[in-house]
Amino acid sequence: xxxxxxxxxxxxxxxxxxxxxxxxxxxxxxxxxxxxxxxxxxxxxxxxxxxxxxxxxxxxxxxxxxxxxxxxxxxxxxxxxxxxxxxxxxxxxxxxxxxxxxxxxxxxxxxxxxxxxxxxxxxxxxxxxxxxxxxxxxxxxxxxxxxxxxxxxxxxxxxxxxxxxxxxxxxxxxxxxxxxxxxxxxxxxxxxxxxxxxxxxxxxxxxxxxxxxxxxxxxxxxxxxxxxxxxxxxxxxxxxxxxxxxxxxxxxxxxxxxxxxxxxxxxxxxxxxxxxxxxxxxxxxxxxxxxxxxxxxxxxxxxxxxxxxxxxxxxxxxxxxxxxxxxxxxxxxxxxxxxxxxxxxxxxxxxxxxxxxxxxxxxxxxxxxxxxxxxxxxxxxxxxxxxxxxxxxxxxxxxxxxxxxxxxxxxxxxxxxxxxxxxxxxxxxxxxxxxxxxxxxxxxxxxxxxxxxxxxxxxxxxxxxxxxxxxxxxxxxxxxxxxxxxxxxxxxxxxxxxxxxxxxxxxxxxxxxxxxxxxxxxxxxxxxxxxxxxxxxxxxxxxxxxxxxxxxx
Amino acid sequence: xxxxxxxxxxxxxxxxxxxxxxxxxxxxxxxxxxxxxxxxxxxxxxxxxxxxxxxxxxxxxxxxxxxxxxxxxxxxxxxxxxxxxxxxxxxxxxxxxxxxxxxxxxxxxxxxxxxxxxxxxxxxxxxxxxxxxxxxxxxxxxxxxxxxxxxxxxxxxxxxxxxxxxx
Numbered sequence: 216x217x218x219x220x221x222x223x224x225x226x227x228x229x230x231x232x233x234x235x236x237x238x239x240x241x242x243x244x245x246x247x248x249x250x251x252x253x254x255x256x257x258x259x260x261x262x263x264x265x266x267x268x269x270x271x272x273x274x275x276x277x278x279x280x281x282x283x284x285x286x287x288x289x290x291x292x293x294x295x296x297x298x299x300x301x302x303x304x305x306x307x308x309x310x311x312x313x314x315x316x317x318x319x320x321x322x323x324x325x326x327x328x329x330x331x332x333x334x335x336x337x338x339x340x341x342x343x344x345x346x347x348x349x350x351x352x353x354x355x356x357x358x359x360x361x362x363x364x365x366x367x368x369x370x371x372x373x374x375x376x377x378x379x380x381x382x383x384x385x386x387x388x389x390x391x392x393x394x395x396x397x398x399x400x401x402x403x404x405x406x407x408x409x410x411x412x413x414x415x416x417x418x419x420x421x422x423x424x425x426x427x428x429x430x431x432x433x434x435x436x437x438x439x440x441x442x443x444x445x446x447x448x449x450x451x452x453x454x455x456x457x458x459x460x461x462x463x464x465x466x467x468x469x470x471x472x473x474x475x476x477x478x479x480x481x482x483x484x485x486x487x488x489x490x491x492x493x494x495x496x497x498x499x500x501x502x503x504x505x506x507x508x509x510x511x512x513x514x515x516x517x518x519x520x521x522x523x524x525x526x527x528x529x530x531x532x533x534x535x536x537x538x539x540x541x542x543x544x545x546x547x548x549x550x551x552x553x554x555x556x557x558x559x560x561x562x563x564x565x566x567x568x569x570x571x572x573x574x575x576x577x578x579x580x581x582x583x584x585x586x587x588x589x590x591x592x593x594x595x596x597x598x599x600x601x602x603x604x605x606x607x608x609x610x611x612x613x614x615x616x617x618x619x620x621x622x623x624x625x626x627x628x629x630x631x632x633x634x635x636x637x638x639x640x641x642x643x644x645x646x647x648x649x650x651x652x653x654x655x656x657x658x659x660x661x662x663x664x665x666x667x668x669x670x671x672x673x674x675x676x677x678x679x680x681x682x683x684x685x686x687x688x689x690x691x692x693x694x695x696x697x698x699x700x701x702x703x704x705x706x707x708x709x710x711x712x713x714x715x716x717x718x719x720x721x722x723x724x725x726x727x728x729x730x731x732x733x734x735x736x737x738x739x740x741x742x743x744x745x746x747x748x749x750x751x752x753x754x755x756x757x758x759x760x761x762x763x764x765x766x767x768x
Numbered sequence: 769x770x771x772x773x774x775x776x777x778x779x780x781x782x783x784x785x786x787x788x789x790x791x792x793x794x795x796x797x798x799x800x801x802x803x804x805x806x807x808x809x810x811x812x813x814x815x816x817x818x819x820x821x822x823x824x825x826x827x828x829x830x831x832x833x834x835x836x837x838x839x840x841x842x843x844x845x846x847x848x849x850x851x852x853x854x855x856x857x858x859x860x861x862x863x864x865x866x867x868x869x870x871x872x873x874x875x876x877x878x879x880x881x882x883x884x885x886x887x888x889x890x891x892x893x894x895x896x897x898x899x900x901x902x903x904x905x906x907x908x909x910x911x912x913x914x915x916x917x918x919x920x921x922x923x924x925x926x927x928x929x930x931x932x933x934x935x
Contacts, residue, residue, distance in 0.1 A: 398843040644827065689829045730828070731847035733878060733931070734838070737830035743838055743845050751826040751838045751845060 226719055230279050231327050237268045238324040241291070242317030249310035257302045265295055266533065272324065278637055278722060280656045283336030284323040290343040291316045296533075297347060312346055315339065329658060386487065389448050393632050396444055397726030397745070399437055400633075404723060404747025406430050441724075445630055446484070452530045452537070453481030455494045459501060463526065466505045473512050473523040474505050480530035485537055486630035489607055493627065496603040499596060500541050500623055501526065508545035508621055518618065520544065536651075537629055542622035548576065548615040576613060577601040577709055605707045605758035608634060608651045626651075636725045636754065638746065639703060640718035642691035645752045647725050647744055648714075652757035654706040656719055659699060673713060675704055682713030688760065689739055689753075710761040723747065727754065738763065795893045797915070801922055802869060802882040805857045809882075810889065810915065810922040817870045817877065819885050822862055836881050839868065846870065848879035854930060855910075873927045880931075891915045891922065899923065 244265055251258040273288035294313060298304055319339055323331065407430050413423060456478050467474040485493070509515075509524035516522055527542045557575045577597050604611045609627040628634065628651060636647035637656070657675070664673045664682050671682035682702050685691070699715035706712075725744035730737070741756035799810035800819075825837040825848050834853040839846045848868055852859050860866075865884040870877060899911040910930035915922040 394843070401843070690827075728845045731838070731845070731876075731878070733847040733849065733876075734828050734831045734835055737828060739829050743826070743828070745840050745843065745845070749840050750824045751840050753826065753828055 226279065226721065227327055229721065230275055230281075231324060234272050234275050234284075234324045234327075235321070237272050238317075238321040241265060241268050241272070242314075242321045245310070245313040245317040248305075249307070249314055252305045252310055253307065257305060259299075259302075262295060262299050266292065266299075269295065270533070272320065274635075274650060275722070276324075278650065278653060278656055278719075279327070280329060280658065281323070281327055281331070282655070283331055283333050284320060284327065285655075286340050287316060287320045287323060287336050290340045291320065293347060294343050309346070312343065316343070384447070386448075389444070390632075392444055393448075393726070396437070396441055397633075400441070400724060400726060401745045401747060401749070403430070403433055403437055405749065406433070408747045441633065445486070445633075448486050448488075448630065448632075449484035450487050450490055451481060452483045452485050452490065452539075455490055455497060456481045456528060456530070458494065458498070459528065462498065463501065463505060466502050467509075470506050471511055472505055472509050474509055474526055475523050476526045476528065478528040483530040483532050483537055484629070485627070486632065488631050489627060489629070492603065492607055496600040497539070497541070497625075499600050501528070503597075504541065504543040504545065504621070508543040508547075510546050514546075532629070533626070537627045539625040539627065540622055541625075542620060544620040547617045547619055547621055548613070549617070550615075575709065577611070601707075602758075602762065605652075605762075607631065608649055608758075610651065610707060632727060633724050634727055634754070635722065636744075637703065637722050638720040638752065639685070639701075639714075639716040640720055641685040641689060641699075641716050644689070644691050645720060645746060645750065646685075646689065646740075647723070647746075647752050647754045648703055648705065648757060649754065650722065652705050652707050652761075654704040654711065656701055656703050657713070658701055659715070664702075671713070671715075673702075675711065675713065678711070680704065680711045680713055682715060685714045685716045688714065689755070705755075705757040705761060707758050707761045712761055714755075714760075725752075725754065796890045797893055797896070797924075799889050799891055799915070799922065799924070800869065801886040801889050802867070803884045803886065804852055804855065804882055805860075808886065808920060808922050809851075809925055810891070811869075811871065811925050811927055813888055815871045815873060815927055817872055820868050820870060820879075822866045822868055822881070825881075839879060841870065841879070844877075846877065846879045848881050849931060851880045851882055851930075871927055871931075873931055876932070878931060889917075889920075889922070891917045896924065 244261055248258055248261060251261070269288050269292045273285050273292060276282075276285035276288060291313065294309070294316070298309060316339055319335060323336060410423070410426055410430050413426075417423065459478065460476055463474055463476045504526055505524075509526070510518070510520075512522040515524065525544050527540065529540045529542075531538055553575055557578060560578070577600075601611050604625055604627070607627055608631065609625055611626075612624045613621060614624070615621040634647075635650045637650055637653050639646055639648060655675075664671045666672070671684070672679055673682050684699065686699075697717075699717055701717075701719055702713035702715045703719075704711055704713050723746065725746075727742045728744055729742055730740070737756075738759050739756055740753040741759070742754045743751050744754055746752050797810075798813040800813050800816045801808050801810045803809075820841070823839055825839050827837040828835065831837070834850050836848045836850040839848055846868075850859055860883055863883070866881065867885045868879040868881055869885065870879050872878075895917045896913045896915045899914050910926045912924045912926045915924060
């Protein structure tokens with residue numbers, strides 16, 4: 216296959232063009248951080264400025280199936296996150312770890328290829344993991360208190376001297392503005408596409424370079440307009456958190472528990488539409504933690520814990536998304552009992568290593584009443600909670616330790632109006648797959664997809680996952696002979712599933728448009744959007760496809 | 769149809785419309801007419817927003833059979849109904865004469881895929897007769913009548929009944 220015919224090759228070039236400058240900036244910034252920390256400057260702004268770039272590199276690498284770069288970017292993201300929260304950890308040792316990671320990341324991006332040696336990345340990721348474990352155990356629980364103090368000073372500053380610069384605007388007007396912006400974004404994509412076509416045809420010239428600059432500048436302006444407009448739609452998450460203190464007190468009282476709620480990050484902004492749909496599942500998790508997670512005062516005393524349990528609710532913006540953590544210091548999940556229960560329900564729990572606990576507890580059926588007592592842990596309606604979070608384009612994960620506690624981590628899009636998506640082509644039809652639910656894209660190698668019970672199955676990161684044909688799933692015109700060349704691993708909660716496609720076209724921030732009632736209620740697409748070339752594409756409803764995994768082939 | 773009968777019918781029509789809208793002798797219907805199969809259909813121009821050439825229509829998975837898909841109408845998503853299937857006719861290939869009639873029915877904007885658009889025609893209200901049963905195949909609740917005018921036979925559609933399913 217020549218490089219021109221190879222859509223992956225074309226994409227790979229785009230990837231290097233976009234990500235290499237970012238990776239190099241990141242590497243440079245780490246060196247600069249090291250210098251400033253030595254001089255005693257915490258360099259907060261520089262550190263904070265890296266999150267977006269790391270996230271972009273991570274996301275793009277994941278989309279290209281370049282796992283080493285993705286994992287290194289991810290590890291660096293985690294490390295930076297920890298360092299942002301705790302200035303006292305900004306040491307020489309930390310800096311040299313970052314510098315090494317930055318160099319490695321730039322290398323991995325520069326030499327991007329599907330068959331790159333995975334060892335250096337893996338060993339670096341391991342290094343970061345060990346470093347973080349050491350760091351975290353050194354300094355337990357200093358975080359929320361300091362953050363609260365920060366916030367107080369922040370709001371004082373904001374509270375002084377601004378009174379009459381507020382205008383009330385009907386929310387529908389903001390929607391209308393967003394629609395116009397959406398058209399602008401589409402027109403920009405069309406322009407960028409035409410530019411790339413010109414470069415391919417002519418090989419480039421000075422004028423084209425200027426055009427490129429102009430297209431890039433336009434994109435930046437539109438992005439700024441987008442973020443300004445988005446900001447006007449946002450409300451602080453405290454509008455939801457505010458309901459919790461009383462609810463926690465009442466629930467704890469009813470359950471005979473003593474619980475203290477510590478929350479931070481209430482100023483984190485979220486789209487009103489997301490907030491409206493978030494409060495219900497979050498309330499569910501909080502009450503779950505109180506009723507099932509935190510032990511009775513007697514039991515806590517017996518196991519050497521303070522009688523009063525602590526519930527931590529923490530929100531923070533993270534590169535275009537919002538991460539919410541809900542942690543308790545209760546008894547933790549009983550993994551063995553959960554596995555037994557899942558097996559009893561007929562779920563495939565063959566090897567304990569193959570299916571992580573976190574995919575099990577979100578399975579439907581683990582939410583029956585007898586589960587509660589039998590597991591002596593969580594499980595009440597978690598599938599419902601997970602469903603609600605997924606429907607928002609979010610993800611939910613859980614970490615637990617026997618006797619120490621359980622932490623749920625939710626990652627949510629800041630808005631539902633614009634969704635970063637992977638555009639794929641199946642039988643000449645294009646579809647958008649929200650990137651929040653794309654774990655990886657994989658080139659189909661011969662003999663790697665086997666058929667078991669008339670369903671495609673493949674090995675993916677050590678697990679067996681189902682791979683379905685995108686054409687069959689989405690009903691495209693069938694008569695094809697050529698096999699599909701890629702599959703997209705969609706993931707939500709613990710569910711994973713591959714979708715076979717012909718081509719990976721690229722990624723785009725798509726403006727989500729609803730489905731007219733005339734179109735019925737399809738359960739494989741959630742909406743529509745307009746692509747750069749003006750054509751309409753359907754947005755694949757990854758969450759519902761994953762949820763329907765057992766019945767749909 | 770015997771002449772006496774027709775005359776008698778027009779009389780009642782005129783009497784009725786005179787009773788409803790007093791100072792309008794010989795009212796006219798303004799229709800946009802279009803072709804489907806070998807028939808000519810008409811809808812009130814007041815329901816028509818515009819007529820566009822057929823651009824790319826994107827299929828929507830699992831949509832009802834009579835829905836052709838969605839199209840980009842200047843940045844808005846337009847659902848396009850395959851009017852032939854809706855009326856029980858065989859679906860047609862797209863031709864250069866194919867058009868999408870953009871209509872607004874009870875506040876909802878939809879596109880109707882038709883074989884060709886003729887023109888806006890003024891038809892005397894008096895030329896409208898109830899639809900003979902053999903005119904349309906399938907359930908004809910959405911045919912309000914037939915206009916016989918200058919040797920043309922125009923089937924009048926009630927878009928509300930044809931497009932908005934009763935749920």
